[in-house]
Amino acid sequence: MTPFTATVRSEWTKLVSLRSTKLLVVLGVVLGIVMTGLLAWVAGMTYDKWDAAGRRDFEPIGTALIGGILFLVLGVKAATAEYGSGMIRLTLTATPRRGRVLAAKALVVSAISLGAGLVLMAGMFLVAQAIFASYGMRSASLSDADALRTVLGGAVLSPLFPVIALTLGIMLRSTAGAVIGIFALIFAPPFLGGLLPAWFAENVVMYLPGAAGDAISVGHLPGAGDDLLAPGVAAVVVVAWLVVFLGAAWAAFERRDA
Numbered sequence: 001m002t003p004f005t006a007t008v009r010s011e012w013t014k015l016v017s018l019r020s021t022k023l024l025v026v027l028g029v030v031l032g033i034v035m036t037g038l039l040a041w042v043a044g045m046t047y048d049k050w051d052a053a054g055r056r057d058f059e060p061i062g063t064a065l066i067g068g069i070l071f072l073v074l075g076v077k078a079a080t081a082e083y084g085s086g087m088i089r090l091t092l093t094a095t096p097r098r099g100r101v102l103a104a105k106a107l108v109v110s111a112i113s114l115g116a117g118l119v120l121m122a123g124m125f126l127v128a129q130a131i132f133a134s135y136g137m138r139s140a141s142l143s144d145a146d147a148l149r150t151v152l153g154g155a156v157l158s159p160l161f162p163v164i165a166l167t168l169g170i171m172l173r174s175t176a177g178a179v180i181g182i183f184a185l186i187f188a189p190p191f192l193g194g195l196l197p198a199w200f201a202e203n204v205v206m207y208l209p210g211a212a213g214d215a216i217s218v219g220h221l222p223g224a225g226d227d228l229l230a231p232g233v234a235a236v237v238v239v240a241w242l243v244v245f246l247g248a249a250w251a252a253f254e255r256r257d258a
Contacts, residue, residue, distance in 0.1 A: 002095045007104040010094070014087070015078050015108055024077070025112065028070035029120045035066050036124040037131060044135030060132050061125075061140050061147050062218040065154065068113075068120050072186075075109050075162030076178040079169025098253045102170065106246065109166050110159035117158025121151045146221060153217035160213055160238060161186060167249035186210050202227070212237040 015021050043063065047055075082088040095101050125147065132139040140147045161182060168178040189205050205211055206229055215234035229237065 002100075004100055004104065007095050007100055008107055010091070011078075011101070011104040011108045012111075014082070015074075015105075015112070018077065018081060020077055020081075021074060021112070024070045024074045025116045028068040028074075029116055029123065031070065032066060032068050032120045033123040033127055037127045039063075039066070040128040040131035044131055044137060047135055047137055058138055059221055060129060060138050061144070061150050062221045063128065063132075065121070065124050065128070065150070065218075068117060068158065071113050071116060071158065071162045072165045072182050073179060074112065075165030076169040076175055076182070078105050078109050079166050080173060080175040080178060083173050084175075099250050102246065102250055102253055105166055106163050109162050113159040113162040114155065118152075118155040120158070121154040125151050149220060150218055157213045157217055157238070160209060160242070163242060164209065164245050167245040170249040171252045207237055209238065209241045212241070 040063070050058075082091060091101060092098065095104075122142075125142070129139040129141065142148055142151065164185070165178060165182040168181045169175070172178050172181065185208075189208055189210065206215075206227055211227075212229060212234040215228040216231050216238065219228040219231055219234065228234070
């Protein structure tokens, strides 16, 4: 029987050998930092026109941290690239236990997303704070407990949506379908919130993966809102969502032919 460590090494080699993997990681980090810098610059340029309430309520730590959207595609490609090339048959011949293959893929996607997410979060934070300070705005440093918690919390949560994207790729076997699915999961609730019944926004949205992740990473910051879960509850919700998606992907993976 192929040991799990060998399966992990194989999945790591396959994913990092893809040119698109390196491109997605580099672009994800660079674009995230650049977009954060632009948003911080716009805030600085318009700061003199803010009213007193706006200046008083300005919170520098969570402002302009927009995350690594391209990391989602990394999770999708970890699943669908093998179906497109036919390599999935070789993978399952070497490791017939499909749950082990899925676990190895999830572990590799998590490791890459975590490392890239830490670089991204630190880079976005440092760039934003430097720009805020240059315009005489309130700023923070990583020595601040709230700032460090936000950066580390965001980094730890970086694998959340890439792993969910991986599971969608396994279930749908379509890059386009999985990308649309993960983007809908992230962006549809905020955009549709105003069109949905009030009870849905008050009792359902907070339990979705994105809102639960926000509760962990930025829920402790001033002005985060009272509609977020407590961090401990949010952590349980995040784990539950991962279990649901991984379980659904495992069930689909087991029942279908390669």
